[in-house]
Amino acid sequence: MAEARILAPAGADTFLCFDFGNKKIGVAVGQTITGTASALQTLRSIKQTPDWIGISRLLQEWQPTGLVVGISRQQDGADNTITPRMLKFCRQLQGRYSLPVFQMDETLSTFEAKQLLYDELGVSADKLWAVQDQLAAQLILQSWLNKHLS
Numbered sequence: 001m002a003e004a005r006i007l008a009p010a011g012a013d014t015f016l017c018f019d020f021g022n023k024k025i026g027v028a029v030g031q032t033i034t035g036t037a038s039a040l041q042t043l044r045s046i047k048q049t050p051d052w053i054g055i056s057r058l059l060q061e062w063q064p065t066g067l068v069v070g071i072s073r074q075q076d077g078a079d080n081t082i083t084p085r086m087l088k089f090c091r092q093l094q095g096r097y098s099l100p101v102f103q104m105d106e107t108l109s110t111f112e113a114k115q116l117l118y119d120e121l122g123v124s125a126d127k128l129w130a131v132q133d134q135l136a137a138q139l140i141l142q143s144w145l146n147k148h149l150s
Contacts, residue, residue, distance in 0.1 A: 001012055008067055011066040012032065012033040013031065013032040013033075013066070014029065014030070014031050014032075014061060014063065014064045014065055014069055015030050015031075015032075015064050015065060015066050015102075015141060015144075015145075016028070016029055016030070016040075016058060016062055016064045016067050017029075017030065017037065017067070017068040017069070017070070017072045017104075017137045017138070017141035017144065018055075018067065018068070018069050018070070018084075018089070018093075018137060019106065019134070019136040019137035019140060020050075020069060020070065020085070020086050020089050020113045021045065021082070021133060022030070022042065022045060022048050022082065022085070023045055024042050024044055024133045025042065025043045025045060025050060025051070025055075025133065026039070026042050026132070026133025026134040026135070026136050026138075027036035027039075027040045027041050027043060027134060027137055028040050028134060028137035028140070028141045029062055029064075029141075030138075030141045030142065030144075030145050032145065032149060035145055035146070035149050036142070036145070037137075037138045037139075037140040037141035037142040039131065039134035039135050039137065040134060041058075041134055041138070042131065042134050043055065044074050044135045047134065048085070050089060050092070052096070054095075056096075059097055059099075064099065065099070065100075066099055066100040066101070066102060066113045067093055067097070067099050067100070067101045067102070067142065068097070068101075068102045068103075068104050068138065068141055068144045069086065069089060069090050069093065069101060069102070069104070070086075070088060070105070070106025070136070070137065070140040071086050071090075071102075071104065071106060072106050072107060073085065073095065073105065073106060073107060075107070078086070078140055081104075084112040085090060085149070090103060094143065102144065104140050104141075104143060104144045104147075105143075106136070106140050137147060138148055
């Protein structure tokens, strides 16, 4: 996987971020020129297979400089049951698209997204299911941008 790199200060690099799950993949987009991330959409995984057609369309549309993938681990740093699938997803992204893939700790990002949407904004359970992963991807990407632009 790609290591941290210096981003051009005046550049307008675009990054896509994925919050990978067995059933859904949240997607967010962010740009270094603004230093902000925005929720984009949620893709479905069919039989634990990512929606490669949907991912390819997003990459064609946004032409990102790199990709960020949230990696979930236990509080002590040990792998979760899904961590190996997340790492495989990173390798597949890099192999398919030849773009740098950056990993970002996503511990509690989905939990934070649910709390924000449900507790603070009063979003219904049905709507919550539809958007929580893209908001989690936004939180992951915003954290990554903050870390790499500071």
